[in-house]
Amino acid sequence: MRTLLFALILLIAPPAFAGPQTWLLTIDRWGNPEYAEAIIEAEEGVLTGQLGRWSLAGFRDGDRISFTATDADGDVYRFSGTVADGRMNGTADYPDINVAGARTVHGFSGVRLNLPGGDGPARVAFEPQSYSNEFTAHREPVLLIRPGDTIVTSTIDSGGVDSAGVTRAMYGNPQIGPFYVVGARPGDVLAVQIRRLRLNRDWADSLDGFVGSAMTPALADRAGDLGQRVKWRLDRAAGTARLADPPAGLRDFVVPVRPMLGGIGVAPDFGFAPFSAGDTGRFGGNIDFNGLGEGSTIYLPVYQPGAMLFMGDGHALQGDGETTQWALETSLDVEFSVTVLPARQLSGPRIETTDTITVIGQAGSLGDALKAATSGMVQWLAQDYGLTVAESSLVLGVAAEYRVVTLAGRNAGMALSLDKARLADLSRRTP
Numbered sequence: 234m235r236t237l238l239f240a241l242i243l244l245i246a247p248p249a250f251a252g253p254q255t256w257l258l259t260i261d262r263w264g265n266p267e268y269a270e271a272i273i274e275a276e277e278g279v280l281t282g283q284l285g286r287w288s289l290a291g292f293r294d295g296d297r298i299s300f301t302a303t304d305a306d307g308d309v310y311r312f313s314g315t316v317a318d319g320r321m322n323g324t325a326d327y328p329d330i331n332v333a334g335a336r337t338v339h340g341f342s343g344v345r346l347n348l349p350g351g352d353g354p355a356r357v358a359f360e361p362q363s364y365s366n367e368f369t370a371h372r373e374p375v376l377l378i379r380p381g382d383t384i385v386t387s388t389i390d391s392g393g394v395d396s397a398g399v400t401r402a403m404y405g406n407p408q409i410g411p412f413y414v415v416g417a418r419p420g421d422v423l424a425v426q427i428r429r430l431r432l433n434r435d436w437a438d439s440l441d442g443f444v445g446s447a448m449t450p451a452l453a454d455r456a457g458d459l460g461q462r463v464k465w466r467l468d469r470a471a472g473t474a475r476l477a478d479p480p481a482g483l484r485d486f487v488v489p490v491r492p493m494l495g496g497i498g499v500a501p502d503f504g505f506a507p508f509s510a511g512d513t514g515r516f517g518g519n520i521d522f523n524g525l526g527e528g529s530t531i532y533l534p535v536y537q538p539g540a541m542l543f544m545g546d547g548h549a550l551q552g553d554g555e556t557t558q559w560a561l562e563t564s565l566d567v568e569f570s571v572t573v574l575p576a577r578q579l580s581g582p583r584i585e586t587t588d589t590i591t592v593i594g595q596a597g598s599l600g601d602a603l604k605a606a607t608s609g610m611v612q613w614l615a616q617d618y619g620l621t622v623a624e625s626s627l628v629l630g631v632a633a634e635y636r637v638v639t640l641a642g643r644n645a646g647m648a649l650s651l652d653k654a655r656l657a658d659l660s661r662r663t664p
Contacts, residue, residue: 253282255415257538258312258343260325267503268370270418270538271343273300284310285418285538298323312341319345346377348415354381354570361386361409364393364402364545368518369507370500370537374413377539383570384412387433388547391495396433396564406496406510406519406546412571413539420576421535423499423542429568430492430527430547437465437474437549437561444640446599447556465561467549474549474561488550492565493526495519495546495555502536510545513595513644517582520593521560521639522648523551524584532574532583542571554637577616580609584648591650593638599645603635606649618659628655 256271271289273282280291284302287310291300298321299313314323321343329335349355359376378384388409389395393402401407417423442459443452464477467490475487498517501508511519517533525531533540544567551560584591592613594606607629614620614628632655638646 255346255348256321256343257346258284258321258341260341261339263339265504266371268538271302286420314341346413349377349379349382354379354383356383356385359384359386361389364389364407364409365411365543366403366405366407366510367507368408368498368500368510368512368516368543369411370503370541371507372411372541374411374539374541375409377413377415378571379415380572381570383428383568385566385568387564387566388494388545389564390438390562391546391559392438392562394564398434408496408498408510408543408545410543411500411539411541412543414542414571414573415539417535417540417571417573418538419502419536421540422574422577422579423533423535423540424530424572424574425497425533425542425544426530426570426572427494427525427527427567428570429566430494431566432467432469432490432492432549433564433566435467435469436477437467437563438559439463439465439561440557440559442558443556444554444558446640446645447554460558465549467561467563490549490561491523491526491551493523493548493551494544494565494567495521495525495548495551495560497525497531497533497542497544499533499535499543500537500541510543511642513639513642513646515579515581519546519639519642520582520595520646521546521548521551521555521641522584522591522593522646523548523553523560524586524589524591524648524650528586530585532579532585534579535573540571544569555639555641558641578612580612581605583609583613588653589650590653590656591648594647594649595638595644597644599637599640599647602638602645602647603649606635606647607633610649610651617661618656619662620659631655 253274258269260267271284280300282289287302287304289302296315296317298316302310308328311326325339325341327337329337391406392404393400393407395401465474466477473487496519501516547565548560549563582593592606592609594602596602611625614625634650636648638648
């Protein structure tokens with residue numbers, strides 16, 4: 234369980250509540266930490282507010298606090314304990330979901346969140362001090378951010394190496410974060426706008442060879458000695474990459490760079506174990522879609538209070554499928570902002586640019602990933618354009634563009650994109 238007394242968000246509370254306060258609670262459900270955000274306001278000791286989307290009511294008497302939260306079905310959750318110095322501790326009395334009329338008692342703790350101040354969007358510089366190899370809700374937030382703020386930060390490469398060539402973290406796509414998004418609640422949709430991506434060093438690493446799923450037996454036999462690290466030189470001024478020690482056939486081989494984030498995701502829902510930074514799912518993860526570059530927006534479902542956003546695995550360039558297992562792995566300077574959108578169903582990550590909308594399908598095989606991408610786009614067309622399944626099929630029949638996203642991870646990925654120009658005559662109901 235994460236330690237809640239982290240300096241970035243701890244505020245020493247006054248003797249009594251003064252105005253609305255936001256608290257992050259941890260309920261110990263038989264050793265499984267469950268997180269909830271409480272917004273509490275007090276007037277003469279009487280408490281009102283919300284616990285997530287549930288109504289909250291109670292009282293405070295000195296350092297003693299007691300409140301209830303009532304869900305949409307009328308079930309009541311009771312909390313009691315002490316509050317002092319920006320911390321809560323006590324017990325939570327929950328309905329037993331297995332036995333009618335029975336209750337279960339759990340310990341809980343809480344910390345008051347020091348929310349960012351200011352009247353308008355801010356530009357916030359953040360220098361990472363630690364990195365995560367998991368997408369998890371159990372890690373301390375590194376920064377609280379408001380929708381509309383622009384965060385200026387940097388990532389390290391998939392091997393844990395920073396812009397100066399110093400190893401800062403364990404290999405395996407280490408991520409910066411999590412960022413706690415103020416106002417993001419489970420059920421919402423988090424829109425992450427990638428405002429700027431820039432190379433911040435002059436080299437990248439790749440591999441030679443092919444991922445197993447891209448080879449016939451004959452090719453695999455010929456490629457048996459491959460899989461070696463290959464270094465590339467990055468020309469930031471020219472925006473190009475070339476091999477540092479090219480073989481004769483590639484001496485004049487130069488490619489334009491196109492920086493992208495391989496990894497971006499949120500913490501998974503309660504009841505799910507943390508996911509490796511190499512995994513993918515509805516939460517995002519190691520997506521490795523080369524369309525996730527500067528100017529793109531990715532939409533992800535929110536499962537935890539604050540969403541708990543992670544990002545990393547910078548690439549200077551990647552072909553479709555990441556067929557060598559590594560792209561041009563490098564560190565990046567990143568600027569991003571977030572928006573919290575109303576609740577809606579998302580079957581998988583969605584990406585939008587000026588010209589296209591894209592759904593990422595992820596599954597154990599390319600065939601199943603294609604099905605997931607197709608189903609996800611039909612869902613999007615129904616939500617934003619009001620199209621029926623039959624109408625969506627006609628649109629996809631003339632406009633669908635399928636691309637292999639990744640072959641290198643535990644899940645295969647397929648992208649289904651639609652050019653917005655093909656949809657220009659339809660009425661869009663964007664939230």
